[in-house]
Structures are given as C-alpha cells and as structure tokens.
Amino acid sequence: MRTRRHWTEHGLAFVAPFFAFYALFLLWPLALGLKMSLGSDNITGQGGEFVGFDNYAEALKDPDMWSSLWNTLWFTALSTVPLVLTGLAMALIAHHLRFADWLWRLSWFAPFLLPSGVVGLLWLWIIYPSDFGLADQLLDTVGLHPGIGWLTDERYAMLSIVGTTLWWTVGFNFLLYLAGLQAIPRHLYEAAELDGANAWQRLRRVTLPMLRRTTGVVVILQLLASLKIFDQVYIMTRGGPDESTRPLLLYVYEHGFTGYRIGYASAASYLFFALIVLISLLQLRFTRRARQENAV
Template sequence: MTATAPPRDRAPAGPPPAARSAPPLWRRVSDSGWAFLLPFLAVFAAFMGWPVVYGFWLSLTDSTLVRTGGDFVGLANYAEALGDPLMWQTLGNTAFFTLASTVPLVVLALVMAVLVHSGLPGQWLWRLSFFVPYLLPVATVGLVGQFMFNQEIGVLNQATGADVGWLSEDSVALWSIVIATVWWTVGFNFLLYLAALQSIPDHLYEAASIDGAGAWARLWSITLPQLSRITGVVLVLQLLSSLKVFDQIYLLMGNNPTDATRSILIYVYDTGFTGYRLGYGSALSYIFLAIVVAVALVQTWVGSRRNKGAAA
C-alpha cells in the first residue's frame, strides 16, 4: 500500500494585484528611507539653502544695514567689484597666505609624522607637543602671537636682539601670521599623516630590508608612494582652510588689519558690517565662493587623474 500525502492547506485567495490599494504616502516615504533624511533636509534648507539663496538675492540689490530690501541693481555690484582695486589686493593677500602656509603645513606635518613613527624615544611627549597647539582656541593663539611678535617685549626680538615690528611692518606682518598659523594648525595634518603611516603594511619594509634597501630608499620607494592619497586629502583640506583665513589675522592685528594683511573675508566683513553695504558685500562673498569652488573642482580633477594613472 502506498501512503498518500495529506492535502496541503491553501492560503485563502486574496484580491488580485490590480485590485489591491496602494499604501499611503507616509508608508511609502518610510519604506524608501526618506523619513530619516527629512529632518536633516529641513534643517539644511532652513540654515544653509535659504541663506545661500537670500544672500545671492542681496548681491543683486543695493541693500544696506540701515535699509534692507533695497532696489534691484542686477550685476552692478559684481561689475563694481571687478573694478575694485582693494578687492584684488585682498584676494592677492589671501592667495599669498594660502601658498605660504599650505607648503609648510604639508611638508612639516609629513616630516613630524615620519620622525615620530620612526621610533623616537618618548613618542607620547612628541605626539602631545605636536598636537596640543591645534586644540587651543583662536583667541588664545591671537594672544600668544601678539606676545611673540610684539616689537618691544616680544619673545622673538628679545631672543634675537632684533628690533622688528613683526605685526606693524607691512613687509613682514603677513609672514608673521603665516608662522603663527603653521604653529597652530600643523598638529591636525600631523595626526592624519601619523594614522596613514601606521596603516602601511610592515611586510613591505621587511621585504625592502631583505633586498638591501636603506632607510632613504624605503622612504622614497615605499613610504611616500603609500602616502600619496592622504597627501592629496591633506592638500585639499589645507587649501580650502587657508583660503578662508579670517580669525587669526583679525585677532593678531588687533581688530584693525592693514591693507597689506587684510584677507578677502575680512574685506567682506568690513564692507557689510562696517561700511553697511550688504549688497556689495554679498557680491564680494559670492565672487570668493566661485573661486573656492573652482579650486576645489581643480583639486578633485587632479586627484582623480592621479588615481586613474596609479590604477593603470
């Protein structure tokens, strides 16, 4: 005799797919993940999106601090800015500061990270001394800088016996700000490089040592090529940070920067909040925004080309 399987229970037939009602809108939004993004998008639109749009509208008007909602003037503010010699001078100061600070902030951070990673005695002390200045608030950096660069009682003049107005002479004032900035912010790049060095596999150095490669050969053939990606990241971050310089110049110069040390953002601030010209100040800020975006795009394009070349 053969046993027969009991009949399976069949699920009750539901309505055909075409007849089923669509889920409510809130259910579809929740299932798609947009419900998690909506709070962030709302905050972003309120505090980032709308100010950007409103600021651009202000740049097309002659609004002031005492008379908001001024008349529409189109691109007149932009045309005036392009013919403003003070704007070009402040852009030149900003470009000079960016180049003069970015190079040492990348090179010194790399050298410091390599020295610490090489096994110097007292590594915790070196790491602490290199990184602690980055934790200082900018107001403290301003006070330290004024004490260091003061012409009469400054540490530099007292130690060297010189009589240089580090912050009062136009020829050296911007260099003094560069030195203070490098001392203050090099610790962040140092930390990035140190983390990247610790991620390099040890077997690469062991194989190179077996092949007879010395310390310099290992540095040029292994360490620097392995750090190429993080160097690109550090370079982009440093360029964008240096272009936006404001605080240390404003504080080191005693809230009164000269034309030789004024950055473009300080000029925007002075135009909008000291000269009361909100429309023209907004136009200056959007010209600077276009420059920052262009620099970021160029850096991204160069980095992608370098990565493609390395992959090939």
C-alpha cells in the first residue's frame, strides 16, 4: 500500500506508460542504430562484425556524402526564408480579412494536409519538362516557348523542389503566425493609433516585436523540416539530374536499402543527426541571446 501511494503521490503511475512507449519506440531504436553503426550489419542478415568507427571514417571521406550534405544545406537556405516570410505575409492578410476569412484560411492551410506522395505527383505533372506538363502548356498558350527542364536541368531542379515545398508546407507556418497575431492584445494597436502611428509603423513597432517568439519557433521548426527533406526529391527527381538534388537522407536510403549496408547508412545518419543537434543548439543560443539583449 505504501509503495502504491508513493507512486501515486509523485505522479509516476501517470507518466509510466509514456516513459515505456518513449523507451520502446525512441531510446531503444537510437541505441540499436548506434550499435549497428559500429558494425558491418547488412540488410540481408549477413555481417554484423564490430568495425568500430570505420563506417564513420568512410562516410567522412566519401565525396558523395559531402555533396549530398551540401544539397541539403542549399535546399535549407533556399527554402527557409521564403517559407517564413510567406507564412507571415499570408497570416497578416488573413488576420485583416473581413469577408469569407474562413475560406481563405482553409484554402491556404489545405495543401499542408496532403500526403507527400500526392504533392509530389501533382507537381510532377504540373512542371513535367515536355508538352505533357501543365506549366509548359500554359506558357505555350500565351506565346512563350520556355523549353525549361524544370526537373532535368541542374539550374532549375532544386528551385522547382523549393517551389513545390513552399506551396505544400507554408500553411503550417501560416497557422502558427495566425495564432500569434490573434494573441496580440488589441489595446496595443489602439494605443499606437492614438499616438498617430500609421499601418507600417504599427507593423514595425507592435506586430513584429510581439511575434518575435513565434518567429523563433517557426524558424527552428522550419530549419529542422528543411534539413530532413526526402519525399519530394525521391518522388520528383530521385536525386537527379546528376545528383544535384540528392539530399543526405536519400544518400542514407540508397546505401541502406539499395546497397544493403545498414551499418554504414546508420553511421551516416548519426553524423547527420549530430549536425541537426548542433544547428538546433546554435539557433536556441542565438534566440536566447537576442531575448536577453531585448530585455536589457
């Protein structure tokens, strides 16, 4: 009875199921993946010998891994800023709409609910580099003959994936910013209007400062989401042309499930995991320092 009361008083009985699932579906796979990264595990069940850090050393020496990492970082740099700014602009517009505002909010958020396979195939049909593609057909009807290889030209393939991702996922950032706008007290705007502030000044002096924490959350989530890009590339380009759009996760997939080298793929994925953790910590430190400077 005393032991049962001890568990209940400290809430351990309520959090025990969560910790059980957390250990089973997160901690155990992490530990198992780390173990496989130190061995020569093969998807066919062969191998399994301990090789230490040889997989990590091989991955760090592989130029294909570095090129895949560069593609991942390049996509992150190209997509993060437009996704954050577009989400903010859409939220500002929807927040001030007075006619059918629910329709605008639904239509802007709806693409985010689509599965990645549907989005990839949809945009593959739109920008297919031939007369079959809807984009080329529309340009042809207005007298333009672009002849652009949207997904077959290295100059445009990554930009096409960025555009697809922008259309697909900006609704999530839009929703976060809209919630942040609705949480801003109305009396701040009324006080600014009494002081003679125009719309631009209210945006700079009231709206954006009050959305600073929301922006920090949006940027962190967007960075993590962009770094983990896989679905769009796999469906639309398979990493081409000439591996110019292959992200690191596709590199891991190819070595793990096509090359059957689970141990090596695990090592590459853990190197990528360490990079994501480092970027997250730097972003959190930057955000914390900015808050302290603003507080002073």
